[in-house]
Amino acid sequence: MKKFALLLFLLNVSFLFAQKEVSGVVKDNTGNALPGVNIIEKGTQNGVSTDMDGMYKIKVKEGATLVFSYVGFSKLEKATTDAVINVVLSEEGGQNLDEVVVTGSRTAPRSNTTTPLPIDVISSKDLASTGQASFDKALQYKIPSFNTVQTPVNDATSLLDPYEIRNMGPSRTLILINGKRKNLSSLLYVQTSPGRGETGADISAIPTDAIERVEILRDGASAQYGSDAIAGVMNIILKKSTNGGSVTARSGVTSEGDGEMIGVSLNNGSTVGDKGYINYTVDFSKVNLANRPGTVDAAGEAGDFGAALSDVQAFLAKKPDAGNINGSPETAAAKFLVNGGFQLSDETSLYYNAAYVYKKVNSFANYRTPYWRTLNPANPYLADFFGDGTAASYVGYVPTFVGDLNDYNATLGFKAVKNGWNTDASVTVGGNSQTYSVTNSQNRSDIQDANGNNVYQENSPITFQPGGTAFNHIVGNLDISKIVSDKVSIGFGTEFRTENFEVIEGDKASWDGIGADSFAGNRPENSGKWNRYNLGAYFDIAYDVTEDFLINGTLRHEEYSDFGGATVWKLSSRYKFADDKITLRGSVSTGFRAPTLHQIYTQKAQYSFVAGQGIQVSGIINNVSPQARILGVPQLDAEKSTNVTVGIGAKPSKNFNFTVDYYNIKVEDRIVLGDRQDTQFGNVAYFSNSFDSRTSGLDVVANYNNILLGEGKLGFNLSGNVTLQNERISDVTNNSFGDILNSLMFTSRPDTKWILGANYEVGKFGFSLNNTYFGKTTFNQDGLATNNPNAPVGSVDYLKANLKTEFIPKVVTDLGVTFSATEKLTLALNVNNLLNVLPEWKFVAENAKGVELLNDPAQVKNQSNLITFNQRYSQMTYDGYHFSQLGTMFNLSLNYKF
Template sequence: MLKTKLCFILTLFCGLMYAQTKISGKVVDTNNEPLPGANIVEKGTKNGTSTNFDGAFELTVAENAVLVVTFTGYETKEVAVNGQTNLTIVLSEGQQLEEVVVTGTRTPARSNTSSPLPVDIVGVKELQATGQTTFDKALQYKIPSFNTVNTPVNDATSLLDPYEIRNMGPSRTLILINGKRKNLSALLYTQTSPGRGETGADISGIPTDAIKTIQILRDGASAQYGSDAIAGVMNIILKDSYKDGSATFRSGITGEGDGEMLGVNVNNGSKIGDRGFVNYTVDFSKTALANRPGTVDAEGEFADFGGTRPGETLADIQEFLSRRPDAGNINGSPETTAAKFLINGSVDVSDKTDMYFNAAYVYKKVNSFANYRTPYWRDIQDFPYLENFFPGSNPTNPGGYDGYVPTFEGDLNDFNATLGFKSKINGWNVDASATFGGNTQTYTVSNSHNRNVVLSPATWVDANNNGVVDPGETTESTQLYRENSPLSFDPGGTSFSHIVGNIDISKVLSDQVAIAVGAEFRTENFEVIEGGLASYDGGGADSFAGNRPENSGNFNRYNLGGYFDVAWDINEDFLLNGTVRAENFSDFGSTFVWKASSRYKFMEDKYTLRASVSTGFRAPTLHQIYTQKAQYSFIPGQGIQVGGLVNNISPQARFLGIPKLTAEESTNFTVGIGGKPFKNFSFTVDYYNIQVEDRIVLSTEIGRTAAGNTTLDQVLDTNNLSDLSFFVNAIDTRTSGIDVVIGYSNLEVGTGKLGFNLSGNYTIQNEREGAVKNPTIVANAGQSVVNQTQEALFFTSRPRTKWILGTTYDIDKFSFSLNNTYFGKTEFFQQGLSTDANGNFNLGTEFTPKVVTDLGINYNATKNITIAANINNIFNVLPEWSFVSQNAAGDAILADPALVKEQSNLITFNQRYSQMTYDGYHFSQLGTLFNLSLNYKF
């Protein structure tokens, strides 16, 4: 079936080819300098192109065509062709009135107001104006439907935070760099926090100063781009100018006096002879630790860890906490060092062919910490050698032993590169490219030990050296760890890489019809890097066990896809667009998806109605298929336990009857209206509805049964695990909501110009549809792979609504911005909270809606020097949560302060994570941030 569809697409494509005549021209600024990368679109069509390094272009148009010419930072210009065959178009610097959209369509680009799809376009200046130090955090305060936040527990997740669009998880947003697929991260989020069970591309490592614009398509786009585009597409378009270079020095600090940040970056460009350019960015930064521990509750600690040795009392724990109120915990935002390099360029290899290229490399080093091992948790009577390993100042213990805090050090290497050619062949636009990308994350655990009893193979001791076993001579074994344990461990890590080949061909067949056809071949490789023996042997390093040999290895797959796209301008106002795509994966088979969209303009093009309907898919990632490991996690009421993550192709999975993963399938529907009823005012309102079938989830922790003699119990006992989890196509979901964007700019107030913008996202529905699809062994054990905790993480752990109200005022050399970001409530049902006899929660938690206010001031000291000061979260607004009763039993708990305290201890690890609980929160816990930057333009 797949071959038939691909043959049909290629046959149709070949049958439509024919030559057309062209016009030529050049786009320059008022100084007659060429503008490479300027966009030229035939008004009312999808026919478009961009200028080369010399500002030149060629384009086939109708004799009476009008060209819409745009370039970032310059005013849009409309030029009537009137039969001319050679044009020189001069653009003046100023406010760009209309962007050209290249995301969400495979036919030639069209202007933003002509697009049938909702696309957010964000320039680099808007990102920089947020004052945020990384790209992902800048988007958090710029795009309402985009959410990201630090995870509470800083181990592997400290290297990059999960992000998502429309509350759909990081796996369902496709990231593109200049229209080409960005590689996934090697990290799989396994903590019980937002993003659990997912992986995504590392966008935090992209240097902001290398970006020209961001185009965020808020619509399903699997038909155009393939897997991962269920929620939308983010296309990061890199700077393409050899001029206007600059150097920037950045510094910052939190209102608490920690989290100091220093950074420097250079963005510049250069000509490549007379036929090309290169733009490059170098960015170095370091951010110090920002520590936000809670004050630990002694009674809760005694309930979890007390009584581990005879005579131990609550007073012993209170004595320790009197010296260390936070129990030695270090959590918040870890120390991070980053080096980022990026280049983007193009060379004209002939009159009709351009070679383009880009490449990026990011190195990140993160130093974070596990939970502090208190002296009543890791007791010196159980481990007497600890007095030598971790000497301290506790007067009650030998050697002053006072506990220890294991470190977690992560090294991230991320790279991506694309080499491609764009040509004009008999009127056809041909784009062929190869993209390479990879992400490797390796870890080091220090200041820890392997506390497990593991003996070396027995060795016979020949006391009299006669070669005969005599009376009294025995075999002896050596304790490999405990008192002989190393203090630093290599747990290994993970790596992901891909190679992607693309060919995209498009043509405007007439004034009304444009087509595109293309193919993509992608091969992916996921590696679980084996840890050192001591990191996993017997149970491994205390805090973070390494990857065992049987769980490590290289895993690969490939897929081939093809698409056909047609756009039909029925008339100047009415557009229809359709795309079909077929793909075949080596590990789970074929899929076929489609998309149809439309746009209608009316009232002299002041208003636009648009709609789309599509099917989509997301292939299970190699991470989800092959990851298998033991991991330490906090179990409320039980402390830290070791659980197992079983992959779907392992012997254990077969033994348990866990099915293999298959692709998620989706149906997307979007309808909206946009308008520009008068000068400087515009708005868009879009409704979306996304249905996902067979959604892949990481199950909740499945524990022992009451009977204790099932197959499930046998697997847990054999592997010395408290519980196990696995990936499964478990649920069907529906997500719907409304996106609103309103802008009013260039209002003259005094001698300056005032602007307002309001954008928001409101989630109408985000929930499971139908019953959970439990494997038989889980159902027979009376458990479920998805419980209320899991559902809260999937559906209510991000704000139900989020709004951004921004004001800008430009006057003389100053530019002021004031932004207010409203984070709606989030809701959780944390593991460990009180439940009734049926397992339903008596209590839930709710994070209170909050408004975070940011102020930015830019001062253009000279033509070349700009000073920018930002105060983020001026009023030091912090996350706050409270219990919410679910029934009469919950009411009774809330009426008893002692019971409330007990429940609070269970979900905050005895107040270690008092501000956000152990499962997460809705915005940063760091409070006020001060940032200052100095920019020098070359």
């Protein structure tokens, strides 16, 4: 036994001494560092990728040969005779392909300068340079057509802020991870804020340090990928390096001294035997509450709640913000992700990835002031619940909302190459669940038992479990492609998907009567489980008519178990000239978006702010309920779209390139959650295919790099999105859809957004300065003075004042500084919103009566109180704002490579 142990020890020692470490830098023939170059120890699966500075480090066996490869560049092999091997790769076809993309084509990968589709490529370094705490917020300051904001009173929305591309809502952008569909969130946005009636994938759950790059296809792609791709596709490519891991520590705080953030992330990789690899990321973070309440107006409060002005003033003297807590909630998150593969033979391989995220959010409802929830002879128990039993101790209460989110996804796949045929078969599972707790609240219902005793009120619990929601899917994919000749490549495949949605019942006290104050639970009759499945198939062909002229066509058909089928197609083309320096490109396609299970089956009671009336309870009835049949609400069908994109790309030199793309998206039978209506079932809203819409605009991207300045290099980038049209283009059917919802859907995101950045690298220092311009947004809000354009000319209703709110364009400036202290240690300081720019809005009159109203300060104050809940939300208004800001924020991170 001892001899055997000694033999193992000697073998291990000999193995260790037989390895050597090789490092270096990979550049193109102009001297630019190449990120993402694959470096493999020949004959094994031991490999790494270059970082954003083109650097690599790998441990190999003595005498090994390294293979350097990058799509669009000639493959290069180097013997490991030296410990430092710097490499220059030669480009194929004269293209600088530092942005090779796999998104947008079912045939062969192409560069973003040769693809017929507009695609943004955002590297991990780009994401980190923003200093933002989460992936979705980083995209906000990198992609002009991408927008996301926090809502004033968060509730369940605090777990996932609504986001969208091209003002199309979160449900019309398809999210992929390594080319495979990510599961939707279980959350349906029902608050009166941007994103209302929509659902989307939780991209904030993805750890940033696990991402190699993000490819964003800004074009309709339902024909290639299926439902949800009307506005575009976001493909998140995960890291697969097996060497050169790192640990990053992050911290941050706002200039107000709150919103403290702390986090630590580990990314590392390893070979598995001679033919496998694994890369994994572990990320923990905690962000404290940042509170930005307004100073509440006493007269407005007294009027809204029928309270004595003196009582209101006495309370506001102690709590000028009326106890409200709104801004950015406390959030804790743990994220785990693994990405790997194994070479079975020279022609076959297995691959896999898996992620799990747990997120906990603590937020608050509106403070129930003592003149709102009054202490009177009918309910003296409030002093016991929220005080020490004496009347003097009761000062109201603020219900808290706690959300627990679990999100997971995993893919297992098999790839094979035989006789030039590429086969990719995979199974993907994913799910999202959210459960809620409400504390420091009550059930105020006047319900009595058989003995005449109150079930609630003085016997009410103060902690409730309102239930939650859950969603999961299983997706099977089979994709086959082949380069048939030097002119033709084809791809075809099929997808099977099954989806499950659950509304989780709350405890009885949370829903009985009017339910828990602030957030009523899910009632038994509104809870349950629902599912469906669909089967799809596609065929894709790309034909290089000449070396410069490409035509690509795709046809897809899908069958859903609940509403039937959809057939869509796409035709795209690209033509290069002037020695490939200019590219003309365009596409036309049809698309579809299936109604989500959330939109079909959600039925609930909802607490909402009603201007001048405070918080009221209304409801949502689903499309398959008896109530919907009585009201004549039809069942939901798929949205249909027509997308047209035309653009030009130019690369006059190696260091300068720009693209301009025009897009036009028509959506028919758009699914919306309509206005609340008074019916025999109470004040309710419902989903329907209500109208057609059109969205058009311009995307601009320009880069100029490697400008020599002193001993360093300077680069500029400019990107922008301009909305030319975003409006309803047909009559509303099957629903009620007024000015409020119209503005939330069409004007509540910036009409234009630009990002101008500069980067300068010199020695061990790197500097970045980014300016993000948020254009104006407008809101027609609940309670705001408005006329009725359908009323007879000259009537009282027609002559009412008509106002809207307009958010004034603003520029947010971010500064970043990095210092490479050693080869392994890098420090980064980010000052976000350097100049402390905050959202600002104003009233705009839309008729003469509106102008007259704005000339009366008392009327203006009253209108302002209506849409800010008496100034509780002075920075935003109750329906939202055009960008989220807590003021200046300082972020410091340390990255150590090992």
